[in-house]
Amino acid sequence: MLNHRIKLRHLNAFLEVSRRRSFARAADSLAITQPGISKAIRELEDIVGATLFERGAQGVSLTQAGLTLLRHAGPALKALEEGVGALADAHGGHAWLRIGALSTVESRLMPAALGRFQTSPHGPTTSVTVVTGASAYLLSRLSLGELDMVVGRMTEAREIRDLAFEHLYYESLRLVVRPGHGLAGHVLEDTAPLGECRWVLPPQQTTLRQQVDSFCVRHAISLSLPCLETLSLTLSRRYTLENDAIWVAPFDAVDDDLQAGRLVELSLAFEHQGGSVGLCTNASVDTSLALDDFAESLRQAAAERQH
Template sequence: MLDQRIKLRHLNAFLEVARRRSFARAAESLAISQPAISKAIRELEEHVGAVLFERTAQGVSLTQAGLTLLRHAGPAVRALEEGVEALADAHNGQRWLRVGALSTVESRLLPTAIQRWQSSPLGRDVSIQVVTGTSAFLLSRLASGELDIVVGRMTAAREIRELAFEHLYYESLRLVVRAAHPLAGVSLQGAEPLIDYPWALPPQRTTLRQQVDSFCARHAISVPSPCLETLSLPISRRYVQDTDAIWIAPFEAVAEALDDGSLVELSLAFEQQGGSVGLCLNASMQPTTALHGFCEVLRLAALERPQ
């Protein structure tokens, strides 16, 4: 039985701090003072008998107890919100599927799946909202019930704990440059020549950046300065096409450009098999018929994707 001392304000404060990774930003978002939100979290921790957050150099992060509570409290609060929203939408039957998309699936897999889904009988009256961002951000929103599914390469993310991941295929990061780049067509024996040029690469504290850091460690090099850190595929593509920068990109994002010759892959392999791309669900949330159908469309699109 739920402890009667736990109020909705406690859960809202907890979810907002988990979402913002900061007491100050959470307080600002909820339009309350920071002491008030700190008090709410302290009271909640006393009621559940566990520490929910730990302070880090980047702000605050969830403890294991916090991750467990997020997996249950988030969907519960979201279900209540959806009940209220359903009353407002009842007159027009509006339904939504909320999808979190990582950059590894933005170019081909997800657009293909959405097109197929919306042309199917089940998807014709269901609107799709796509949210992009880092794996930590999207998986936290999935855990809190704000998303129905997250798609992409995410298995290295700490936030995937207690969520249900389904593997679809492996995809590697590639080193690509414009066709007229000085290193295009050069047989590279090591990574040292790469540091003479700027890089376009994933931001720090992302799962893809962990692979970049591993690559640098293996080859005893450092990320050159200046560089461009972004998850935006259009910005990275334009930057690399207009400069001598090297793009560390998901294969899906550059496959068409490699086919038409506007970009070329360097001879040095970044990684062999690559990471696991898949779909992630919150097992504590009851999946809808629409979500089941969309997952099946994703599986079929993954099977049919060009190799």
């Protein structure tokens, strides 16, 4: 039974601080004072008997107890909002799916799965909203109940704890350059030249960037500045084609260009097996038939990709 001391204002304050990663920004969003939102969080922590947030240089972050509460509280309030909306017949009976997609699946898996989903039993009556971004952002929105599923390479992300992950396949990152690049076609016996090049990298604080940093440590590579940091595949590809830069790219994003000779992979392998690509859901939320259909479309698209 829900503790009668927990009020809607406590949960709204908790969710907004989780979303904004800041007490001040959360207070502005809810149009209340910062002392007011701090008081609401303290009261909630007293009620549940656990610390929900940790304060750091980058703002506030959820503790393990906070992540557990978020996994349940976000979807619960979202379901309440949807229930009120259903009474008003907001969507006229039309279903929606909200899918988070990481850059690792934008090029092939998601387009293939969306195409299959259109021919599934619930596809013709279901619209799909696809949200892109970093894994921490998308998984946080999944915990909040603002997304129904997140797809991509995300098992290294801290925010995946308490969520349900289903593995689909492994995908590696590749080091690619344009054919005219000075390192194209050369056997790299010494990694020193890599440190002198411009790089196209995932942004800092992302799980993919952690893989890049580990790679550089293993091979004693000191990345030179300036570099381009982005998760945009379109921007990364165009920049690499037109400049002497090394792009750390998901294999699916560059496979066609590698086969056509528009891009060249460097001889130094970034990863062997690669990371686990899969689908992530919030197990505390009841699934829908449309979401089940989309999950099956993803499985079929993933199986087809590996043949």
